[in-house]
Amino acid sequence: MTAPSNQTHAAAQQQRFLVLFDFDETIINESSDDAVVRALPGQRLPEWLRSSYREGHYNEHMQKVLVYMAEQGVSEGSIRSAVQKIPPSPGLLNLFQYLQGHRQEFELAVVSDANAYFIEKWLESAGVRHLFAKIFTNPASFDATGRLVLLPFHSHSCSCCPDNMCKQVILREYLAGRQKERGGAPFQRVFYVGDGANDICPSLALGPRDTAFPRRGFPMHRLLLEMSQEASLKANIVPWVSGEDIVDSLKKVMEER
Numbered sequence: 001m002t003a004p005s006n007q008t009h010a011a012a013q014q015q016r017f018l019v020l021f022d023f024d025e026t027i028i029n030e031s032s033d034d035a036v037v038r039a040l041p042g043q044r045l046p047e048w049l050r051s052s053y054r055e056g057h058y059n060e061h062m063q064k065v066l067v068y069m070a071e072q073g074v075s076e077g078s079i080r081s082a083v084q085k086i087p088p089s090p091g092l093l094n095l096f097q098y099l100q101g102h103r104q105e106f107e108l109a110v111v112s113d114a115n116a117y118f119i120e121k122w123l124e125s126a127g128v129r130h131l132f133a134k135i136f137t138n139p140a141s142f143d144a145t146g147r148l149v150l151l152p153f154h155s156h157s158c159s160c161c162p163d164n165m166c167k168q169v170i171l172r173e174y175l176a177g178r179q180k181e182r183g184g185a186p187f188q189r190v191f192y193v194g195d196g197a198n199d200i201c202p203s204l205a206l207g208p209r210d211t212a213f214p215r216r217g218f219p220m221h222r223l224l225l226e227m228s229q230e231a232s233l234k235a236n237i238v239p240w241v242s243g244e245d246i247v248d249s250l251k252k253v254m255e256e257r
Helices: 006-012 032-037 058-071 076-084 092-100 116-126 167-181 197-203 219-226 243-255
Strands: 017-021 106-115 132-138 140-142 148-150 189-194 211-214
Touching (some): 032 076, 132 167, 189 243, 197 219
16 A cells, blocks of 8 residues: 555545544554563563553653663564564454545544554554554654664643653644644544543543544543543543444444535
């Protein structure tokens, strides 16, 4: 599949709907960080490194993990292979196939606290990178010594989110920027597909015509259930087990023309 042309990009400015995806345990069926650790000779981190994690500072922790992996001789090829072997979540490739067939209606973006190298390599391997207009994640690239260098995405003042990423800030800035690029026309609806606790904050930025899709039984779903009566939560909530559940919901929206 080829990259979108300028003509495609021009048409994309008129897409009615925005679909945002988390990556770990949403697009893919496990944490990419956990999968990559299995590329280590012993397939696990030493206890001193595991126990060094501080709540709210996961990006900083992963920087240490990647340094350790480089010291243990784990190559770029081994990391790339580990990422590409991660299975997609159930039905997600069917969802992407549906969205591929309706690209004139849906703009797609990733908002993830993983990193650019893992996400780009997995999406490319799955043949779906071209579907995404934007990927918001932590920068990561290999340096001259063969180490994958991870950086924080941004800084922010939100007290609810990890220090390196507030997904609500990203969502609000993206919506405002795209509305300006679209000549003042906002998206008719926004859909957010996620699984984790850090997917709650962006869900609170959604309006009454928008939908949050939490993965059933995962932290995002449990937390949204607890918040279901709160005035701050305006979006529709549709739990999913398979990407097919999301397809069914999007089809109903499309029928409301």
